[in-house]
Amino acid sequence: xxxxxxxxxxxxVRSPSRSVVNGLRAEDRGSPxxxxxxxxxxxxxxxxxxxxxKVTLLPALETFPDSIFVEDPALVFTEGGGSASAGSGHxxxxxxxNRADAA
Numbered sequence: 001x002x003x004x005x006x007x008x009x010x011x012x013v014r015s016p017s018r019s020v021v022n023g024l025r026a027e028d029r030g031s032p033x034x035x036x037x038x039x040x041x042x043x044x045x046x047x048x049x050x051x052x053x054k055v056t057l058l059p060a061l062e063t064f065p066d067s068i069f070v071e072d073p074a075l076v077f078t079e080g081g082g083s084a085s086a087g088s089g090h091x092x093x094x095x096x097x098n099r100a101d102a103a
Contacts, residue, residue, distance in 0.1 A: 010054040016041050016068045017060035024066055041068065 016037045048055050061067040 008053055010056065011048055012056045012058065013041070013045060014058040014068045015060040017062045017065065019062045019065040020068060022065045037068075 016034070018034050020037050021031055021034055045055055045057065
């Protein structure tokens, strides 16, 4: 019998802000619309909930267009937990002070 090495049971997401259209892009494929990004985000959240995943939804941050991406890995155990913040500088500022929101 094959057993997965991991099993997600909860995620943290942030609502997209209207400034999301000004976010960073790997390649220029035109500007996204807020409505399009919001619809994709809502569908993702719904898919996670339908899969039985607990979703913690944080409020939008207009100052940080890329703040919808909550990607820091975390290990959580009964005794405690920890996270690894891979980024630094301006791109990371949108997550500062908001970790308690998800607790």
